[in-house]
Amino acid sequence: xxxxxxxxxxxxxxxxxxxxxxxxxxxxxxxxxxxxxxxxxxxxxxxxxxxxxxxxxxxxxxxxxxxxxxxxxxxxxxxxxxxxxxxxxxxxxxxxxxxxxxxxxxxxxxxxxxxxxxxxxxxxxxxxxxxxxxxxxxxxxxxxxxxxxxxxxxxxxxxxxxxxxxxxxxxxxxxxxxxxxxxxxxxxxxxxxxxxxxxxxxxxxxxxxxxxxxxxxxxxxxxxxxxxxxxxxxxxxxxxxxxxxxxxxxxxxxxxxxxxxxxxxxxxxxxxxxxxxxxxxxxxxxxxxxxxxxxxxxxxxxxxxxxxxxxxxxxxxxxxxxxxxxxxxxxxxxxxx
Amino acid sequence: xxxxxxxxxxxxxxxxxxxxxxxxxxxxxxxxxxxxxxxxxxxxxxxxxxxxxxxxxxxxxxxxxxxxxxxxxxxxxxxxxxxxxxxxxxxxxxxxxxxxxxxxxxxxxxxxxxxxxxxxxxxxxx
Numbered sequence: 001x002x003x004x005x006x007x008x009x010x011x012x013x014x015x016x017x018x019x020x021x022x023x024x025x026x027x028x029x030x031x032x033x034x035x036x037x038x039x040x041x042x043x044x045x046x047x048x049x050x051x052x053x054x055x056x057x058x059x060x061x062x063x064x065x066x067x068x069x070x071x072x073x074x075x076x077x078x079x080x081x082x083x084x085x086x087x088x089x090x091x092x093x094x095x096x097x098x099x100x101x102x103x104x105x106x107x108x109x110x111x112x113x114x115x116x117x118x119x120x121x122x123x124x125x126x127x128x129x130x131x132x133x134x135x136x137x138x139x140x141x142x143x144x145x146x147x148x149x150x151x152x153x154x155x156x157x158x159x160x161x162x163x164x165x166x167x168x169x170x171x172x173x174x175x176x177x178x179x180x181x182x183x184x185x186x187x188x189x190x191x192x193x194x195x196x197x198x199x200x201x202x203x204x205x206x207x208x209x210x211x212x213x214x215x216x217x218x219x220x221x222x223x224x225x226x227x228x229x230x231x232x233x234x235x236x237x238x239x240x241x242x243x244x245x246x247x248x249x250x251x252x253x254x255x256x257x258x259x260x261x262x263x264x265x266x267x268x269x270x271x272x273x274x275x276x277x278x279x280x281x282x283x284x285x286x287x288x289x290x291x292x293x294x295x296x297x298x299x300x301x302x303x304x305x306x307x308x309x310x311x312x313x314x315x316x317x318x319x320x321x322x323x324x325x326x327x328x329x330x331x332x333x334x335x336x337x
Numbered sequence: 338x339x340x341x342x343x344x345x346x347x348x349x350x351x352x353x354x355x356x357x358x359x360x361x362x363x364x365x366x367x368x369x370x371x372x373x374x375x376x377x378x379x380x381x382x383x384x385x386x387x388x389x390x391x392x393x394x395x396x397x398x399x400x401x402x403x404x405x406x407x408x409x410x411x412x413x414x415x416x417x418x419x420x421x422x423x424x425x426x427x428x429x430x431x432x433x434x435x436x437x438x439x440x441x442x443x444x445x446x447x448x449x450x451x452x453x454x455x456x457x458x459x460x461x462x463x
Binding site (some may be wrong): 003004007008009202206264265266268287288290295317 | 373374376377379395397399400402425428
């Protein structure tokens with residue numbers, strides 16, 4: 001996926017107003033099967049797998065023993081014995097090795113737990129925007145409108161078999177399609193032929209930030225605990241046990257806030273954040289928000305309680321510029337439920 | 338992407354249109370295209386002075402921030418106020434409505450150090 005096909009702002013607007021497609025085939029897919037697959041996954045993610053039914057997806061971070069984040073991922077539950085975990089492209093090998101290591105450490109047999117890296121097999125195409133269901137209807141063989149948010153089905157698009165989920169990373173209604181490599185290429189081209197605009201990494205980032213979704217590498221990392229972030233709701237400490245539970249149990253020392261620039265300027269990753277002359281933290285993600293027409297960002301702040309409307313300063317190229325704490329998400333659209 | 342006659346260029350993709358002792362400065366079509374959607378322009382104060390190749394402005398696109406250097410030593414006599422609310426003008430019209438500053442040129446001999454249109458086109462065709 002290039003940074004942009006035409007312009008980041010045009011692509012961002014296409015998704016917010018109508019429809020856009022993303023070639024997300026770089027993401028990874030790991031197939032976990034077996035009688036103990038559910039138990040295994042429940043023990044490695046922070047969120048509660050028992051809350052999802054068959055054909056439902058669950059978003060969760062996955063942590064190290066010290067509470068730092070290995071990756072954030074989506075668990076697709078096909079049945080009690082079959083799951084596909086979708087992981088970030090940059091973490092495929094790391095996540096796969098992590099799973100294999102844990103399987104060995106926890107003494108699961110091959111019979112009860114099988115873990116396969118299917119990333120080369122699958123291609124993912126995301127179709128996002130309020131017009132998604134309407135535009136896709138005639139190309140999909142099932143009633144796409146009735147797939148509930150964060151649920152998925154197995155069906156066909158342009159006659160090719162696909163896993164179709166009502167998920168996305170843009171804050172708009174939309175679908176993610178998982179197909180095999182060869183078919184995926186054909187479906188991408190067919191969508192392009194339908195004059196649906198392709199959108200790149202640039203718009204993918206501005207869309208997700210504007211809708212308050214974190215990015216691994218920026219807002220989530222091995223040195224950030226999920227309890228310190230905007231996805232702290234995914235940590236279910238009531239669960240019996242999971243990797244990182246002990247480290248995540250005490251109250252978080254740092255907090256993540258959304259902010260909006262008051263003085264113009266673009267906040268970017270790692271810029272220092274100040275309050276009353278003292279450095280309080282740093283920017284984890286920041287950008288221009290094309291729909292809101294504002295400059296926004298997320299900051300990880302040390303041990304300080306801030307509220308919306310509080311002022312902070314962001315150091316942008318040697319100059320302290322004023323920003324104001326705002327609620328996250330910065331933008332929200334009613335998801336189809 | 339076109340370069341226009343009678344304008345000097347720099348290695349850093351600025352252009353300078355000389356009019357007597359004054360000049361207008363902007364960035365080239367190649368530069369705006371590389372930058373992508375421009376969302377903010379940090380402009381200098383009126384009457385501030387800069388040496389040749391000194392950073393006088395910063396242009397931020399969604400992707401990155403880019404320093405802009407003054408092609409010749411000069412004093413800022415006018416800044417393009419339109420850029421405050423509509424910095425994207427630079428993307429749409431880099432040689433015309435997207436001009437950045439007007440300067441009083443201090444030393445015309447410095448013009449010799451700039452690139453001709455041909456030299457600049459060669460630079461950007463590599």
